[in-house]
Amino acid sequence: MRFLSESPSLHAHCYRVLDDNGQLIRHSNFIQVSEDIAVKMYSNMVTLQTLDTIFYEAQRQGRISFYVTTIGEEAINIASAAALTLDDFVFPQYREPGVLLWRGFTLQEFANQCFGNKADYGKGRQMPIHYGSNKHKYFTVSSTIATQIPHAVGAAYSLKMDKKDACAVTYFGDGGTSEGDFHAALNFAAVTEAPVIFICRNNGWAISTPTSDQFRSDGIAVRGQAYGVRSIRVDGNDVLAIYSAVHAARKMAVNEHRPILIEAVTYRVGHHSTSDDSTKYRPADEIEWWRMARDPVTRFRKWIESNGWWSSEAESQLRSSIRNQLLQAIQLAEKVEKPPVKDLFTDVYDDLPPNLREQEKLLRETINRHPKDYPADVPL
Amino acid sequence: MKLEMGTGTALRNIIGRRFGHGWKRPFSTATCDVENQHSANANTNAKSINLYSAINQALHIALETDPRAFVFGEDVSFGGVFRCTTGLADRFGKTRVFNTPLCEQGIVGFGIGLAAMGNRAIAEIQFADYIYPAFDQIVNEAAKFRYRSGNQFNCGGLTIRAPYGAVGHGGHYHSQSPEAFFCHVPGIKVVIPRSPMQAKGLLLSCIRDPNPVVFFEPKWLYRLAVGEVPEHDYMLPLSEAEVIRKGSDITLVGWGAQLSIMEQACIDAEKDGISCELIDLKTLIPWDKETVEASVRKTGRVLISHEAPVTGGFGAEISASIVERCFLRLEAPVARVCGLDTPFPLVFEPFYMPTKNKILDTIKATVNY
Numbered sequence: 001m002r003f004l005s006e007s008p009s010l011h012a013h014c015y016r017v018l019d020d021n022g023q024l025i026r027h028s029n030f031i032q033v034s035e036d037i038a039v040k041m042y043s044n045m046v047t048l049q050t051l052d053t054i055f056y057e058a059q060r061q062g063r064i065s066f067y068v069t070t071i072g073e074e075a076i077n078i079a080s081a082a083a084l085t086l087d088d089f090v091f092p093q094y095r096e097p098g099v100l101l102w103r104g105f106t107l108q109e110f111a112n113q114c115f116g117n118k119a120d121y122g123k124g125r126q127m128p129i130h131y132g133s134n135k136h137k138y139f140t141v142s143s144t145i146a147t148q149i150p151h152a153v154g155a156a157y158s159l160k161m162d163k164k165d166a167c168a169v170t171y172f173g174d175g176g177t178s179e180g181d182f183h184a185a186l187n188f189a190a191v192t193e194a195p196v197i198f199i200c201r202n203n204g205w206a207i208s209t210p211t212s213d214q215f216r217s218d219g220i221a222v223r224g225q226a227y228g229v230r231s232i233r234v235d236g237n238d239v240l241a242i243y244s245a246v247h248a249a250r251k252m253a254v255n256e257h258r259p260i261l262i263e264a265v266t267y268r269v270g271h272h273s274t275s276d277d278s279t280k281y282r283p284a285d286e287i288e289w290w291r292m293a294r295d296p297v298t299r300f301r302k303w304i305e306s307n308g309w310w311s312s313e314a315e316s317q318l319r320s321s322i323r324n325q326l327l328q329a330i331q332l333a334e335k336v337e338k339p340p341v342k343d344l345f346t347d348v349y350d351d352l353p354p355n356l357r358e359q360e361k362l363l364r365e366t367i368n369r370h371p372k373d374y375p376a377d378v379p380l
Numbered sequence: 381m382k383l384e385m386g387t388g389t390a391l392r393n394i395i396g397r398r399f400g401h402g403w404k405r406p407f408s409t410a411t412c413d414v415e416n417q418h419s420a421n422a423n424t425n426a427k428s429i430n431l432y433s434a435i436n437q438a439l440h441i442a443l444e445t446d447p448r449a450f451v452f453g454e455d456v457s458f459g460g461v462f463r464c465t466t467g468l469a470d471r472f473g474k475t476r477v478f479n480t481p482l483c484e485q486g487i488v489g490f491g492i493g494l495a496a497m498g499n500r501a502i503a504e505i506q507f508a509d510y511i512y513p514a515f516d517q518i519v520n521e522a523a524k525f526r527y528r529s530g531n532q533f534n535c536g537g538l539t540i541r542a543p544y545g546a547v548g549h550g551g552h553y554h555s556q557s558p559e560a561f562f563c564h565v566p567g568i569k570v571v572i573p574r575s576p577m578q579a580k581g582l583l584l585s586c587i588r589d590p591n592p593v594v595f596f597e598p599k600w601l602y603r604l605a606v607g608e609v610p611e612h613d614y615m616l617p618l619s620e621a622e623v624i625r626k627g628s629d630i631t632l633v634g635w636g637a638q639l640s641i642m643e644q645a646c647i648d649a650e651k652d653g654i655s656c657e658l659i660d661l662k663t664l665i666p667w668d669k670e671t672v673e674a675s676v677r678k679t680g681r682v683l684i685s686h687e688a689p690v691t692g693g694f695g696a697e698i699s700a701s702i703v704e705r706c707f708l709r710l711e712a713p714v715a716r717v718c719g720l721d722t723p724f725p726l727v728f729e730p731f732y733m734p735t736k737n738k739i740l741d742t743i744k745a746t747v748n749y
Contacts, residue, residue: 089497123530132529139496140529144520150486151521154493154501161475161499168493180513184486191481192490347531348566350590353619353666 012221012233014265017240020294022302030244035309041082041239042304043318045074045297048098050322051107052270055114058330059128059274064114068129070095072237072269075296076171076201078102079239080264083246084169089155090138091148091170094129095201095268099171103136107325111333118339118379123347146172146179149198153189153259156196160257167195167253175206177220183227189259190228197249198229198261201236203268208281224261236264237296240303267294338378341367424610432602434576434609435464435541438583439502441613443472446500448537449587451477453487453504461506462543462602488514488540492522492592495537500587508544508596509556522592523567536590541583543599544572545637546687546733551726554599557688557719559635562594563665563697569593570664571618572636576607581616582662589618598637605640621668623675627657629747630681633672633698635661638685638734645739654747664694672698673705680711681746685734690718712749715742 017030033041052069059067070077077098084090090099097110109121113131116124122132122140132140139148152170159166176182177200189196200220204211217223224231230252234245242264249260267290271278278287304310341363345356352360367374429437443449451468457479459466469477480487487503494501505511511518518540526534546555562570571586571593573579579597586593598605624639625646634642639660646656657675661667676682682702684695699714717734725732 091493121530121532122528125530126528130528132532134529134532139533140525142521142524142528144516147489147517147521150489150517151493151496154490154495155497156493157490158494158497158499180485181489181517184481184483184489187481187483188486188490192478347527349569349666350526350534350536354669355666 006216007218008222011218012263014233014235015241015245016235016238017244018238018299018303020299022299022306024303030240031247033240033243035307037082038304038307039309041078041243042297042300042310044078044098044102045239045300046315046318047107047322048074048077048101049297050319051097051101051110051326054323054326054330055110056270056274058114063330063334064128066128066274067114068094068273069270070098072267072290072296073201073203074098075239075242075300076199076236076264076266079242080169080199080246083243084250085166086137087164087166088137088250089152089159089166089168090136091152091155091168092138092141093145093148093172093176094141094143095173096171097129097131100131100133100136100138103133103138105131105133105136105138107322107329108332109133111326111329112336115333115336116338117333117336119333119336120339123343124339125343146176146181148172149176149181149185150188152196152198153185153192153194156189156194156253156259157192160193160195165254167197167250169197169199171199171201173206174200174202174204174211174214174220175209176200177223178214186224186227186229186259186261193257194259195253195257196259197246197253198259199246200261200263201266202263203236203266205268205272205278205282207272207276208278210282219263219265221261221263229259229261231261231263233263233265236266237294237299239296239300266296338375340379424612426608426610428606429576429609430601430603431573431576431579431597431605432462432464434580435583435597436466436468437609437611438580438587439465439468440471442500442502442584442587443468443476445613448498449476449500449502450494451502451504452480452491454482454506455479456504460504462599464541464597464602465504484510484512484514485517488517488522491538491540492517492525492535495535495592496525496533498537500537501535501539502587503538503540505540505542507554507556507599508542508558509553511540511542511558514540515561518562518568518592518594519565523565525567525592527567534590535592538592539583539587539595540593541595541597543602544596545598545600546724546729547600548729549726550724552723555724555729557596557686559596559664559686560688560692560694563694565665567592569618569666570596571662572596572598572664573662574598574624574636574639574660575601575605577609578616578660578662580609581614582618584613585615585618588615596636600637616662619663619666619668621662621671622660623657623671624660625656625658627655627679629655629679630657630683630743631672631675631679632656632658632739632743633661633682633684634658634686635664638687641734641736642685642739644736645743648736648740649743652744654743656743661698667698669701669705672702676702676706677709680709681749682710683715683717683739683742683746685717685739687719687734689721690716691721693718712746715746717742
């Protein structure tokens with residue numbers, strides 16, 4: 001009689017390509033990345049970082065109501081996006097705007113959603129950072145945790161049935177893996193043999209809950225085997241490791257019709273959101289250490305610079321250019337009017353049912369009687 | 381082959397099912413001729429079949445007419461615990477008709493993803509009593525999928541089917557009527573058929589409707605409701621209630637299996653000179669207020685009946701709406717004859733249920749108010 005131990009004798013191996021100084025680890029095997037792709041990845045990471053800094057500030061100034069940063073997780077966002085193709089469908093949690101950025105969502109489009117103006121594709125219905133873009137195959141963010149994971153499995157099944165050279169990809173945090181939907185999705189993916197990549201950003205924190213209060217397994221990667229899903233643990237702050245792992249995962253998912261689970265180990269440098277002050281539950285010096293010593297952006301910069309593909313001139317030029325574009329995007333987005341009040345009622349169904357037509361009529365009568373109760377920037 | 385129909389006579393068997401103390405639950409004899417109007421034409425082939433066979437026919441047609449339609453859920457592959465999915469896997473293959481793991485949140489979550497890619501995802505939940513693990517996916521995801529995306533995405537191709545309602549011996553977990561929970565969710569539709577002929581046409585409409593739909597099938601009627609069902613592909617409109625018995629003294633509103641009980645009460649009331657108008661709501665949200673209101677304007681009285689517990693049941697919504705619209709016309713308070721505010725009991729089922737006599741007593745009390 002032999003019980004399987006609750007924990008493996010060795011932690012699951014963590015795949016890495018670059019060391020902390022951005023130098024290739026000897027004998028590491030990885031997919032070569034061209035200068036173009038490398039520089040594009042780096043520029044996107046810098047853009048994401050700058051976007052976060054400026055939009056966070058905008059929230060602090062009261063210009064937008066809410067914001068969520070991706071600080072510390074730029075490598076996961078950009079490198080995973082770069083390893084996918086534009087035919088793949090993305091089901092994000094909410095800390096993956098970099099995937100959308102890589103695919104071509106503009107700074108203006110980000111700003112429009114955060115301001116909920118009439119150019120927002122979401123028609124002003126959701127809080128900031130709830131981006132979605134069908135032309136980029138990026139499903140709209142919802143605040144609910146892990147609900148997107150089984151969606152990705154159903155979508156992947158559809159792609160398999162259509163024999164597409166494409167997969168579904170879904171992202172979630174360490175906290176999300178405690179939800180029932182995570183468990184349900186991995187199990188369904190294995191049984192239905194769906195070409196889906198599950199990418200877990202294990203960043204150590206679910207708001208104030210550290211992973212020691214979240215689970216007792218050896219992280220997330222080991223759970224794959226429990227469902228019959230192939231998995232890997234990767235250094236989430238290593239661009240080349242993420243790129244290679246996602247590239248390999250995609251190939252297996254599409255060619256073998258199998259799900260893959262990737263645990264990207266990282267750290268959430270920023271607060272959970274603008275409604276959070278993480279110094280209340282973790283030491284400030286821990287945050288600083290991860291922000292400085294283990295910054296994925298700096299680490300990758302060292303590598304591209306050592307290849308002669310980047311310079312400090314290029315750096316300052318990029319940062320100031322992005323900064324200006326962002327400030328302009330915000331100024332513009334702030335001035336654009338909100339969507340009209342009719343968009344309160346549309347899209348609940350494909351068509352307006354009688355109860356909503358009636359409610360709109362009554363609402364308009366109320367607005368006429370009490371115009372001061374209503375914001376001036378929402379056209380009637 | 382012409383559809384043979386005696387005037388006002390149903391071609392259904394009225395087989396009561398004895399339970400304990402001689403308590404009988406017949407099923408609807410309601411107006412074949414009214415239903416007949418919805419058949420495409422008089423030369424349609426129709427066979428006398430039961431409810432689960434009618435559902436099965438609808439599913440066969442759905443998969444045959446749309447190569448992107450899928451049927452999935454627990455035990456659907458061998459035909460399903462109620463035989464609604466018989467023959468589908470053999471005919472359409474196991475990539476389109478397949479068992480899922482035992483996980484309702486997964487069934488619906490997977491279904492949403494499938495539907496979001498433009499497929500018709502027909503998900504089965506084995507009993508409505510087990511739909512709750514999927515409630516988050518239905519309320520927070522399916523219902524809001526189109527709206528929150530600014531109409532960039534939608535999961536309109538999703539249809540969730542579940543057997544609901546009393547079955548004589550189901551107890552807490554094989555008898556529930558959870559429709560009220562779902563009627564409070566903008567963005568989905570809730571549809572409940574009363575008969576085999578209705579079920580086939582309504583289910584096909586639900587499957588093809590561009591909005592996510594929850595379709596509750598009265599399990600009591602799966603075998604026992606038998607009726608003429610046209611063999612061809614036909615659809616019945618959603619959000620249109622149907623007057624299945626005309627009357628002038630009181631309006632009764634119901635859905636699903638309860639209509640047959642209400643109908644028996646109407647027949648008995650007629651012997652006492654009370655003329656009852658009976659309406660099948662069919663779609664609970666968005667519901668057809670106009671038809672109900674027009675009837676109440678005629679009769680001045682309304683009685684709503686459902687198996688689900690009375691407090692917070694969907695009857696409350698109908699009552700409030702009718703009072704808002706028809707207050708001065710009403711001759712009596714709106715009456716509700718519903719299940720009790722208890723979990724669905726086993727031995728006490730006959731006491732819990734809104735029986736014919738409870739309805740009849742309430743009809744008389746309302747008419748004599």
